[in-house]
Amino acid sequence: AAPISPNPSSFAVEEYLVHACGLTRPQALKASTKLSHLKSPAKPNAVLAFLSGLGLSGADAAAAVAKDPQLLCAKVDKTLAPLVDGLTGLGLSRSDIARLLSLTPDHFRRRAMLSRLQYYLPLFGSFHNFLRLLKNSSRLLYLNLDKVIKPNVVFLRECGLGDCDIAQLCIHAPRLLTANPERVWAMVACAEGIGVPRGSGMFREALHAVAFQSKEKIAAKVDYLKNTFRWSDAEASVAVRKYPRLLRKSKESLKRRAGFLFSEVRLEPVYIAYRPEILSYSMEGRLRPRYYVIKFLKQNGLLDRDLSLFYAVKMTEKVFAEKLICPHKEAAPHLAEDYATACKGEVSTNFRFR
Structure with a gap:
């Protein structure tokens, strides 16, 4: 919106905020209480022009004013311009400065x-x-x-x-x-x-x-880990030390992984305790699909070595495909498609094991 002419006798703060700044009527009503001392739009006009010169859109300027109405009272020559010059000297671009102002307009004038x-x-x-x-x-x-x-x-x-x-x-x-x-x-x-x-x-x-996190909350989480993964005190200590993020994992995600690793993969508690990073991987996107690939290859005599699930899940997608899918294109032409299907949470007929 165009700046309002600096005529003190006709200046109304709330109307200015709506028509010149682009605030909604409720925003303007709230902001106007902090600008009741303004008698002229001269200083706000200068601030809006300065913000526009920085590259702020009308919507961004309106949001900044709504957050900090007193931004309109800042002195361009003594406060805003010197600050922008200083920030430019630190290596910030004008778009960086505009983002900073949009995020914290109340601090920008300090x-x-x-x-x-x-x-x-x-x-x-x-x-x-x-x-x-x-x-x-x-x-x-x-x-x-x-x-x-x-x-x-x-x-x-x-x-x-x-x-x-x-x-x-x-x-x-x-x-x-x-x-x-x-x-x-x-x-x-x-x-x-x-x-x-x-x-x-x-x-x-x-x-x-x-x-x-309180000591009590951490202790309770360690107890949950011990019960869920059947760990001794020593094994739980090893697991947490090797992978501290276990303490941030939700109980539901830990329970699901424990069920899968014990019931389907048949891993021993001590194996998981010494390789707790295995619990960091997605069930649908990594653990289950790669387990299915390994099991399929073993059952069909296509894997000439004992490959652990932990080793397999640590591979990048590219390496996993190169080592375990591409070499079997002729013997198992459907394997890549079955693996992709499993990664989507679905199970193909070839991955339905007895």
Whole structure:
């Protein structure tokens, strides 16, 4: 919409928000309460023109104003333009800046934005990674860097995590950066408590697995694993240490995999305990279809070696096809189609075993 002429005597905030900014009537009514001091559309007109110059569409600008009506009161020359210049200096494109503004318009007009990005961008490795975290936790932009964020980062580094590890970990659990440092220390102790020491290759996974879970909840999950997979204390400890994400798996998914691996594949509990990653694969997309292929090949004398299901499910689709399907095109011309059908959750006649 075209800017409204800056005539104070005719300026009505709610109408301006509807006709110039594109807000809905309910949005405008709510936003106008925060802009009642405005006597002229001159400053809002300048802000809208600036947003348009950044590349924001009318809908994006309207959404930003609805989130933060006081954005319209920002000074373009003293606040918005210098910030954009600073962000450009950090390597952000105008489209990056527009996305950042759309996501957090209330922070965009604050001078601290620039100093925070100067810290976060090197830590997270890219603006894309930072944006992913920001979508999950806008607290990154207003918590105290020196009292909360930086102490947590320093501590995680002391635990053997590199900046890349911290970025990947916090994309999924951003509260590891924004939580009170004492809570982060407690979570690290909890990760060590499940048998994964600091500095080990699995520590990042362990920390993610236990993050913001109580000791009681973790203990209950371990008990469930022991009962479901018939594991001893030692076997459960091995499984969790090798694959900490077990603690995040739903009970239903674990129960289904246990039923399949015990009843159909006939695996022993100890075998699964020492290869717990097998529980990470999709039942329909990986475990069951590949088991059917192996069983078919064995029953028809087409497999000249003892191939474990665990070895088979770890293969990429390309390698699996090259090793177990393509070599049998003549003897089993239907195998590729049967496998594809099984991956869709259906079972072909050839895969109905007695």
